[in-house]
Amino acid sequence: MMNVYGSHNTDPQQPFKIGVVGGGIAGSTIALRLAELGVEVELFEAGASLVNGPPICHLHAGGNLYREISEQQCLTLLHESIDTLRIFPHAANIRPTVIAVPLRDPGDPEALLPRLQRLQQTYQTLVADDPANEVLGDPQHYYKLYSREALEQLALAPLPKTPTSLDDWMIPVAKNLEFDSFKFPLVLVQEYGLSVFRLAATAALAAEQLPGCRVHTQAQVTDIQQDRHTQRWSVAFQQYDPQSGDHRTHTTEVDYLINACGFKTGTIDDMAQLPRDRMVEFKAAYITHWADCEGVWPEVIFHGERGTPNGMAQLTPYPDGYFQLHGMTPDITLFKDGLARNSRSSAQPMLEARFNRKLREGWQPDEIHTRTSRAIRHMAQFVPAYHTATVGGNPLFGAQQIPGDDPSLRAADLSFAGQRYARAEIVKASSALSAANQVVKQLIEEQLIPAPVGLDLPLEQQLPMMTGLDPVEVIRKAEQLAEERNFPTAMARLYQTP
Secondary structure, X not given: OOXXXXXXXXXXXXXXXXXXXXXXXXXXXXXXXXXXXXXEEEEEOOOOOOOOOOOOOEOOHHHOOOOOOOHHHHHHHHHHHHHHHHHOOOOEEOOXXXXXXXXXXXXXXXXXXXXXXXXXXXXXXXXXXXXXXXOOOOHHHOEEEEOHHHHHHHOOOOOOOOOOOHHHXXXXXXXXOOHHHEEEEEEEEXXXXXXXXXXXXXXXXXXXXXXXXXXXXXXXEEEEEEOOOOOOEEEEEEEEEOOOOEEEEEEEEEOEEEEOOHHHHHHHHHHHOOOOOEEEEEEEEEEEEOOOOOOOOOEEEEOOOOOOOOOOEEEEEOHHHEEEEEEOOOOOOOOOOOEEEOEOOEOOOOOOHHHHXXXXXXXXXXXXXXXXXXXXXXXXXXXXXXXXXXXXXXXXXXXXXEEOOOOOOOOOOEEEOOOOEEEEOOOOHHHHHHHHHHHHHHHHHOOOOOOOOOOOOOXXXXXXXXXXXXXXXXXXXXXXXXXXXXXXXXXXXXXXXX
């Protein structure tokens, strides 16, 4: 482990300490990044385990799934996704993504090509600069176009047990689509999957190995106060005591506070009296089981106009016939009045009571069946055989924060306010390391910590605890977490790799 202090050790009686409120992907990554540098960290998470937030199923490498976002956001997401796979090497489901544009959609698949070409060129440059960046497959095969004629030929090919080429991945798609319903070409992109359970397992296992990272789970922060003279923060939190069954109040002090509370970030801002404009959007994805599934599928994105009955449909594969579905319509993934903005009097957007009830208590069985069935019907428009799929488990759901006032924003990391206070405001999981690096940079600029030795080393050497975990142990822990969260353990395992 690199020690941030080196020969510049601070007073051992009171080492510099950072508090991180929120143990989602942002808060956990920031805490681990700092702890690996030798900084003392206290991490407060209201849930029972780390990284237990909104659904995560893929990297959004290059933003390929979102045609409405800017090219600059796409390039930022590509950089961040590469770094994410390097620091969470055991969290990837290595399979490509297919993008299909239905005839009913006003979009043109050819319009994707300039962006894909720019992303491929950027990826090639990054790999040329550092071969360790080759985590999204061969840059020369970053994407491939498929004409109708090519797909008709692939539809005649036998299903491979183990895909070994891009064409192999396309065979089950070619066998199941009704070509008259789509525009051509279809696009295959090396956009990989990301397992929320293996991310959580990595965070938990790495934190256990870092003595400077103290994790408080089931710890609800109830108040923060800053001393005007020392600028230190007092953090009060209630923590569940399993022995007594009670919640006990504790107080600790930290020298710097990082607000990584996800959709509840505004509540900590309000405590700190630091206003901020933001939005919160409630979303859900649905777990289905397709017993009749044949072949090893890629992820498939069917483009559509967001928020309309013809919204995008997304098919994300997992082992043993499990698939995660998104349908970007108000009846499936999106919800009427599910997007809330903060008020002048509070930095915290207020979701309607029905959403807060779901976040607090979960879903009723009839709601799960209704929404999942709608998702299956939505997908069956494009993959007719999918109509035989059934409910596979509880929905993956949560509220996603979006800083500012642009609901299409996808690439965001950190903002600063007041004294010794920062907010992690990531929208996508791949931005977590970027936020952590911004924290390190700010601490150095404020001369709160000396510049660590080795910041120019490869990421794997800077974060040996995170990147050096035993992959078998990560999967074992991930399966345990999936079971504790009432999801199929298959979703925690590695998906078929080429």
